[in-house]
Amino acid sequence: MENKQKMDNDNPGSLSLSLSRLATVEVQLIMHSLQTLDLLSLASCGSFFRQAASRDNFAWKHVSPVKIFNKDMSMTTERIRQLGILSMQPTSPLKHIRLNIHTEHEKRHACWVDLYKTVDEFCSDRVSILDVYRPCKLNTIVHSDVAKTIASFVPRLRNLECFHLQSTHMDTGNLIMLSKAIYQHKTITSIKLSNNLIDSQTITALTESFESCPNLTSITLSGNFLYDSGILPLVPVLTRMTHVYLDSNRIGNIGMAYLSDVIKQSTSLKTIHLRWNSFSDEGVIKLADAIKNNTSLTELDMCLHHKEYDCISALADAIKYTKSLKKLIICKSGMGDKGIKILANGIKSNRTLTNIAFNLCQIEEEGAKELADAIKENSSLTSIDLESNTIKGNGASFIADALKGNVSIKHLNLAWNDIGVKGACALANVINCHITGLTSLNVCCNNLSSGGLSALGSIKENNKHITLYVGGN
Numbered sequence: 001m002e003n004k005q006k007m008d009n010d011n012p013g014s015l016s017l018s019l020s021r022l023a024t025v026e027v028q029l030i031m032h033s034l035q036t037l038d039l040l041s042l043a044s045c046g047s048f049f050r051q052a053a054s055r056d057n058f059a060w061k062h063v064s065p066v067k068i069f070n071k072d073m074s075m076t077t078e079r080i081r082q083l084g085i086l087s088m089q090p091t092s093p094l095k096h097i098r099l100n101i102h103t104e105h106e107k108r109h110a111c112w113v114d115l116y117k118t119v120d121e122f123c124s125d126r127v128s129i130l131d132v133y134r135p136c137k138l139n140t141i142v143h144s145d146v147a148k149t150i151a152s153f154v155p156r157l158r159n160l161e162c163f164h165l166q167s168t169h170m171d172t173g174n175l176i177m178l179s180k181a182i183y184q185h186k187t188i189t190s191i192k193l194s195n196n197l198i199d200s201q202t203i204t205a206l207t208e209s210f211e212s213c214p215n216l217t218s219i220t221l222s223g224n225f226l227y228d229s230g231i232l233p234l235v236p237v238l239t240r241m242t243h244v245y246l247d248s249n250r251i252g253n254i255g256m257a258y259l260s261d262v263i264k265q266s267t268s269l270k271t272i273h274l275r276w277n278s279f280s281d282e283g284v285i286k287l288a289d290a291i292k293n294n295t296s297l298t299e300l301d302m303c304l305h306h307k308e309y310d311c312i313s314a315l316a317d318a319i320k321y322t323k324s325l326k327k328l329i330i331c332k333s334g335m336g337d338k339g340i341k342i343l344a345n346g347i348k349s350n351r352t353l354t355n356i357a358f359n360l361c362q363i364e365e366e367g368a369k370e371l372a373d374a375i376k377e378n379s380s381l382t383s384i385d386l387e388s389n390t391i392k393g394n395g396a397s398f399i400a401d402a403l404k405g406n407v408s409i410k411h412l413n414l415a416w417n418d419i420g421v422k423g424a425c426a427l428a429n430v431i432n433c434h435i436t437g438l439t440s441l442n443v444c445c446n447n448l449s450s451g452g453l454s455a456l457g458s459i460k461e462n463n464k465h466i467t468l469y470v471g472g473n
Contacts, residue, residue, distance in 0.1 A: 096129040127157050128187075131164040147174035154181040164192040172202045179209035188213045194245075195223035200230035210237045218243040222273070228255035238262045238269075247275040247301075256283030263290035263297060271299040275331060284311035288318040291325065298326040304333035304361075312339045316346030319353070327355040329385075337367035344374035353378070357385035357413075368395030372402040375409070383411040387442070396423025400430040407437035415444040415469070424452030432462050439465060445472035 132150060147170055154163065163182055170178070175196065182188055191210065198206070203226060210216060219241055224230075226249040238244055239262050251259070256279045263269060274287075284304065288311070291297060304312070312335055319328065333339065340363050347353065363371070368391040375381060384399070391399070396419035403409060414423070424443065431438060443456065453473060460468055 095127060096131065125158050128159055129162040129164070130154065130157060130160060131162075131166070132168065133164070133166040144174055147177060151177050151181040154178070155185070159187050160185060161187055162190040162192075163188055164190075165196065166192060167195040169195075169197055172205070175202055176205045179206045182213060183209045184212045186214055189215050190218040190220075190243075191216060192220035192245075193224070194220055198224040198226065198230075200225075200227060200233075203230045204233045207233045207237055210234075217241060217268075220245040221249065222247040224249055226251065226255070228252050228258070231255040231258045235262055239266050240268060241266075242268050243271040244269065245271075245273045246277070247273050249277055251277040251279060251283075253279050253283040253286070255279070256286050260286040260290035263287070263294050266294070267296050269294070269296055271301075272297065273301040275301060275303045277303070281308045281311035285314045288314035291315075291318040292321050294322070295324050297322075297324055299329075300325060300327070301329040301331075303331050304335060304339075309335075309339060309342060312342045316342045319343065319346035320349045322350070322352060325350075325352055328353060329355075329357040329359075330361060331357075331359045333358070333361040336362040337364055337370070340367040341370040344370040347371075347374040347381075348377045350378060351380055354380055355383040355385075356381065357383075357387075358389070359385065360388045363389040363391060363395075365392055365395040365398070367391070369398040372398040375399070375402040375406070379408055382408055383413075384409060385411075385413040386417060387413050388416040391417045391419065391423075393420045393422030393426070395419070397426035400426040403427075403430050403436045403438065404434045405436075407435065410437055410439045412438060412440070413442040415442045415446065417446055419443065419446045419448075419452075421449055421452040421455070424448050425455045428455040428459050431459050431466070438463075440467040440469070442469040443473070444469050448473040 130153075150165075154160065163185075165178065175193075175198065182191070191213075193206075198221065203221070203224075210219065216237075217240075219237065222245050226234075226246070228251060230249070231246075231251060231254075235258055238259070246259075249255075251274070255277075259272070259274075263272070284302075287302075291300065319325065335343075340358065340361065343358075347356065358371075363386060367389075368386070371384075371386075375384065386399075389395075391414070396414060396417065399412070399414065400423075403412070414427075417423075419427075423446065427441065427443070430436065431441075441456075441459070446452070448456070448470065453470060456468060456470060459466060
């Protein structure tokens with residue numbers, strides 16, 4: 001008998017299982033503490049589920065969530081029912097159900113019906129998160145019967161807070177049907193509809209359902225086809241949101257004008273993500289002006305695809321005067337050293353930013369020096385992320401010098417910067433010989449060689465509290 005158990009390093013509270021011949025007691029231990037049910041497949045479980053379900057004197061308190069895997073994607077109605085009966089016991093803390101819609105599963109529509117009936121019977125008042133997704137490599141449209149079953153199931157989850165429907169490629173009719181299922185669902189606070197081929201026509205139809213959810217505060221529509229025309233009908237909804245995620249939607253300057261109005265009007269918006277869209281400098285300038293006058297926005301995540309500096313100057317000005325922004329993430333920008341110098345001037349005067357990230361921004365040694373000077377004058381920063389630039393050894397030395405006596409910066413990420421032995425030694429010398437507040441340092445993939453690794457090893461010896469990442473060297 002072969003039972004495999006592996007704790008997930010990224011999430012110590014999760015457990016992955018190869019579930020083919022588990023003993024009754026093992027199934028029982030897992031399922032009675034289940035908080036997240038991730039259904040990938042349920043083959044070869046046999047009568048173990050039924051036997052374990054009849055007993056209730058075991059609990060494995062530290063396992064949450066549980067993922068159930070099996071190489072065989074086959075599934076029978078009986079096995080779904082067995083799992084359902086087991087996991088929905090009155091003492092179970094089950095709150096999160098994740099359903100992977102695989103093509104093989106769709107052929108067994110009765111299995112999903114059985115699961116939903118079981119949930120309805122045992123814990124419809126406890127499940128607060130329903131996450132329906134499918135592997136991204138599957139480009140076929142979800143079968144309409146599955147969509148209808150989900151639509152009939154959602155209203156029965158009386159305390160549903162999060163409804164996530166990701167990468168399903170449902171057609172417009174099925175998406176509208178599902179949106180009506182959440183219509184006036186008073187408990188829903190989060191809706192995720194990423195990668196569902198939603199266009200401006202579909203989003204217009206969905207907006208009525210969004211507006212009808214009185215407690216909705218977070219909306220994710222990343223990876224769709226909204227364009228500018230899809231943003232306009234969303235404006236009334238977005239104005240009352242707390243978290244908005246609109247990455248990869250081909251939003252242009254007109255759409256950014258709509259979003260800028262949202263930011264100006266909103267007193268609740270805290271997070272907005274706008275990576276991989278199509279707006280130019282004009283759109284960035286409108287956004288910067290809106291940020292400067294907003295008092296609630298705390299996180300901005302975006303790409304700057306251009307090398308024009310008027311928009312970067314406008315953004316720097318917004319950073320200088322913002323009264324709320326705490327986290328600024330800029331990815332995939334050609335701004336280089338000149339652009340980072342302009343932004344650094346804004347960072348010097350800012351007193352709200354705690355996290356800054358400039359990834360894939362073509363920052364080199366001179367840009368690192370400008371940013372280091374800004375870090376010395378800013379006492380609020382706690383996290384610096386410069387992953388995937390080319391600051392090299394001299395740039396790392398400038399950043400290291402900025403750490404001297406700085407007890408506010410806790411996290412520093414210089415991965416993929418070719419800092420080499422020189423940069424590693426500079427960091428080690430500062431951390432070992434000066435007071436810093438650093439608790440994590442990422443220098444992965446930096447051509448450190450044995451000399452650099454040896455220098456960094458001394459950090460771990462002298463600073464047990466610092467987590468060091470050196471992979472790929």
